[in-house]
Amino acid sequence: MGEGKGYGKVILFNEHFVVYGIPCIVSSIDRYTTCRVERTHGSGWIVEDLRPSTPGYKEDKLEQQKDSINRILAAMNIEPRDFCLKITFGGNLVAASGIGASAASCVALARALSDEFNLNLNDDRINEIAYEGEKAYHGSPSGVDNAAATYGGVLWFIRGNPPTIERLRLAGSVEILMADTGIVADTSKVVASVRERMNREKEKFDKIFAQARELAYEAREALLSMDLKKVGELMIENHRLLQEIGVSSRDLDRLVEIALDAGALGAKMTGGGWGGNIVALVPGEDLQEKVAQAIEKEGYKVLKTKIW
Structure with a gap:
């Protein structure tokens, strides 16, 4: 075995x-x-x-x-x-x-x-x-x-x-949570949709992709320096870029909104999109629990975990 x-x-x-x-x-x-x-x-x-x-x-x-x-x-x-x-x-x-x-x-x-x-x-x-x-x-x-x-x-x-x-290698572990829309998505179809739109709107997508590239390097430095406020701000901006290329959804946007309203430092869709999960940055067990309760109150399932 x-x-x-x-x-x-x-x-x-x-x-x-x-x-x-x-x-x-x-x-x-x-x-x-x-x-x-x-x-x-x-x-x-x-x-x-x-x-x-x-x-x-x-x-x-x-x-x-x-x-x-x-x-x-x-x-x-x-x-x-x-x-x-x-x-x-x-x-x-x-x-x-x-x-x-x-x-x-x-x-x-x-x-x-x-x-x-x-x-x-x-x-x-x-x-x-x-x-x-x-x-x-x-x-x-x-x-x-x-x-x-x-x-x-x-x-x-x-x-x-x-x-x-x-x-x-981060200086310490950081609490996050993931919340599930309950919607099963086909990632291959989402990827194909992005490619089709990119071919139709090349100039627009070139600008968005340039912003995403710059954001990645900023996020890297923010994580390594444990500037969690900056990490959160960049997560929110990354979600906006993902919305612009058409891979978010009403449910994902709603979950992001609930998390931010409850005090998360940042939140965004994660994964293929059109369903699936969001991730929220919630350093500290108290904040993690507060945001989790706000999301669960709306009927969604939450996974509390850490990155390290």
Whole structure:
């Protein structure tokens, strides 16, 4: 039996922009997906998905999950012909949009297979394999989600071959919270929508993307110096840019508004958009709890966590 684990993630700055080579800042969170693989009689593979989830998420993503598993097996040159692989997903990361659920499952599966077949793969190779699995969910993924799921911590990420992945070591941990719209979104469709609009409105999008690039470097310095007021201001500005490229939604905007009204230093959508989650910067357990209660009062589910 082989076992593996992959972290959930929160994109702090520049989802979507990262697809086009603009720096992104992402962090793992203290929730994870586990995977267990066992060889049994038969051939092929079967999957049991025991992850907690947003209603409808696992059903909507089932065909993508099957494709992802096949891609990971192919990338690892594992052909279950003389045996059947039983794949079981679990853990405490809720399977939902915007929290890195697919990447966490890809990393967990790659690690479990490496363990079961004694491949002793290092993190860099696990990350590469997970990226292949992510293609089933996102079409042409940036690679940022699987990087966070693999390496952990706060990462500075620039898409490339190979990508730039740098650990940003903060002076201490900082409380955040994530709030779920309850809406399951198809990231590949959102990415395609951005590309279509960018082709139609090139001059407008060039200006927005230039602002996003500058913002990333400001956010990097603010995080490293622990200037949390500045980090919060930049999160709000990043959300505005994401609104301008058409990837936010009424529910996401509403959650951002509730968080800011309750005292969050900053808030923005996180992940693919059109649904999924927001992230709010709420340093200190008292503020975290206050903002969480304000959001839960409106009927939304909240995840309280930290970045470090």
